[in-house]
Amino acid sequence: xxxxxxxxxxxxxxxxxxxxxxxxxxxxxxxxxxxxxxxxxxxxxxxxxxxxxxxxxxxxxxxxxxxxxxxxxxxxxxxxxxxxxxxxxxxxxxxxxxxxxxxxxxxxxxxxxxxxxxxxxxxxxxxxxxxxxxxxxxxxxxxxxxxxxxxxxxxxxxxxxxxxxxxxxxxxxxxxxxxxxxxxxxxxxxxxxxxxxxxxxxxxxxxxxxxxxxxxxxxxxxxxxxxx
Amino acid sequence: xxxxxxxxxxxxxxxxxxxxxxxxxxxxxxxxxxxxxxxxxxxxxxxxxxxxxxxxxxxxxxxxxxxxxxxxxxxxxxxxxxxxxxxxxxxxxxxxxxxxxxxxxxxxxxxxxxxxxxxxxxxxxxxxxxxxxxxxxxxxxxxxxxxxxxxxxxxxxxxxxxxxxxxxxxxxxxxxxxxxxxxxxxxxxxxxxxxxxxxxxxxxxxxxxxxxxxxxxxxxxxxxxxxx
DNA sequence: GGTTTTATTCATCACCGTTGAATATCCGTG
DNA sequence: CACGGATATTCAACGGTGATGAATAAAACC
Numbered sequence: 001x002x003x004x005x006x007x008x009x010x011x012x013x014x015x016x017x018x019x020x021x022x023x024x025x026x027x028x029x030x031x032x033x034x035x036x037x038x039x040x041x042x043x044x045x046x047x048x049x050x051x052x053x054x055x056x057x058x059x060x061x062x063x064x065x066x067x068x069x070x071x072x073x074x075x076x077x078x079x080x081x082x083x084x085x086x087x088x089x090x091x092x093x094x095x096x097x098x099x100x101x102x103x104x105x106x107x108x109x110x111x112x113x114x115x116x117x118x119x120x121x122x123x124x125x126x127x128x129x130x131x132x133x134x135x136x137x138x139x140x141x142x143x144x145x146x147x148x149x150x151x152x153x154x155x156x157x158x159x160x161x162x163x164x165x166x167x168x169x170x171x172x173x174x175x176x177x178x179x180x181x182x183x184x185x186x187x188x189x190x191x192x193x194x195x196x197x198x199x200x201x202x203x204x205x206x207x208x209x210x211x212x213x214x215x216x217x218x219x220x221x222x223x224x225x226x227x228x
Numbered sequence: 229x230x231x232x233x234x235x236x237x238x239x240x241x242x243x244x245x246x247x248x249x250x251x252x253x254x255x256x257x258x259x260x261x262x263x264x265x266x267x268x269x270x271x272x273x274x275x276x277x278x279x280x281x282x283x284x285x286x287x288x289x290x291x292x293x294x295x296x297x298x299x300x301x302x303x304x305x306x307x308x309x310x311x312x313x314x315x316x317x318x319x320x321x322x323x324x325x326x327x328x329x330x331x332x333x334x335x336x337x338x339x340x341x342x343x344x345x346x347x348x349x350x351x352x353x354x355x356x357x358x359x360x361x362x363x364x365x366x367x368x369x370x371x372x373x374x375x376x377x378x379x380x381x382x383x384x385x386x387x388x389x390x391x392x393x394x395x396x397x398x399x400x401x402x403x404x405x406x407x408x409x410x411x412x413x414x415x416x417x418x419x420x421x422x423x424x425x426x427x428x429x430x431x432x433x434x435x436x437x438x439x440x441x442x443x444x445x446x447x448x449x450x451x452x453x454x455x456x
Numbered sequence: 457g458g459t460t461t462t463a464t465t466c467a468t469c470a471c472c473g474t475t476g477a478a479t480a481t482c483c484g485t486g
Numbered sequence: 487c488a489c490g491g492a493t494a495t496t497c498a499a500c501g502g503t504g505a506t507g508a509a510t511a512a513a514a515c516c
Binding site: 074 | 480
């Protein structure tokens with residue numbers, strides 16, 4: 001696909017003196033061995049990797065391209081992060097921490113919970129950049145899974161309480177997961193184009209119903225008791 | 229990871245006479261050039277590729293392994309399918325056609341639609357095998373996206389009709405997409421463990437609310453007019 | 457029967473992620 | 487201060503990947 005764009009390593013002139021040190025564009029000569037001072041290489045690699053992963057995705061981002069962007073040898077990535085997965089893991093851990101905190105929605109009255117949840121999710125994910133790189137990598141999927149189950153579902157069930165709290169939380173997580181999936185991870189044009197107020201209007205009834213206490217008896221009326 | 233399992237190509241003895249034809253385990257000698265009869269090679273490749281993709285996923289399935297399983301040269305895959313993507317595309321097209329037909333849910337009365345949809349989705353996906361290979365490949369994600377938007381959403385909006393039909397269909401698609409996502413594509417343990425009757429019980433209220441006509445005026449009653 | 461088209465094998469390509477060896481600096485201990 | 491690991495870096499290579507072009511043989515066509 002876009003191979004030509006990400007290609008930046010001419011693999012060095014094969015002939016000539018073999019052990020001649022590479023002269024970078026900046027003019028400094030990279031020698032073997034530990035360099036002087038504290039070059040903060042690990043951070044530089046992370047900073048170089050992040051936009052590349054976001055732009056081209058996991059697969060199409062090569063370690064050699066990251067190394068070139070960071071101005072270091074590609075072997076340093078394996079040295080510092082163990083593997084390409086390891087590097088990606090650290091990058092996405094940064095990314096995810098930014099966008100996965102729903103605590104704000106859990107403070108407030110029970111009645112506005114549905115709207116608060118929807119608004120917060122759209123707000124956080126609209127400006128998060130996890131979107132691109134998420135679907136293709138199973139590490140991200142694992143993080144997201146544990147987030148949905150461990151963070152959202154559990155805390156929601158606690159917040160709700162009462163009869164069938166876990167079931168109601170699961171219904172809500174299904175809807176919220178569906179929102180994130182169809183709007184960010186694998187965006188349907190129609191869902192991605194809607195402004196967040198429209199999202200709230202569209203999904204609030206369903207989310208309210210998901211959160212509402214389930215009827216116990218065989219055929220009770222549809223009254224929603226606010227307490228439990 | 230499981231490299232040792234899928235490795236089956238000793239890359240041939242490098243020495244010896246160079247153009248000596250390879251002798252297969254079956255005893256037949258593969259010569260160059262077009263073979264006799266109609267070996268149905270394309271179908272054999274597809275049949276060999278399907279279980280490998282399902283077992284090991286897209287990434288870990290190598291063209292050489294598929295070729296070895298099919299008993300042909302690996303270059304034949306590029307010849308017949310263009311690329312690895314092309315092969316994967318044909319395999320998943322078969323897979324998807326099996327599990328993505330919701331017509332059955334759209335025949336019947338409007339009242340039981342929610343339950344019919346939920347039951348059909350769980351029934352189809354429980355026995356479908358798209359699960360494994362789905363998340364990691366963007367081709368599958370594209371198919372799934374077009375399916376959700378083009379097939380489910382459009383037909384649902386037609387079926388519903390009336391005011392805000394598209395909006396209600398979008399809410400339903402969000403929930404159904406969330407179900408497929410959290411139960412099959414990236415299964416949460418809790419959602420995947422539930423039997424389908426529980427799924428119906430859990431999600432039916434939310435899906436009903438999503439499908440229900442939205443109120444027009446500032447504070448109309450919650451009466452559901454069946455026609456429009 | 458001769459020509460073109462199609463199907464196959466083989467050798468090879470560029471590139472990928474990873475690893476081992478060589479090397480140079482840092483840092484703690486004497 | 488001397489010195490000896492520990493650490494950080496470059497370089498060269500390895501095995502494996504998907505793809506491609508040349509050689510070749512059967513089929514299909516006229």
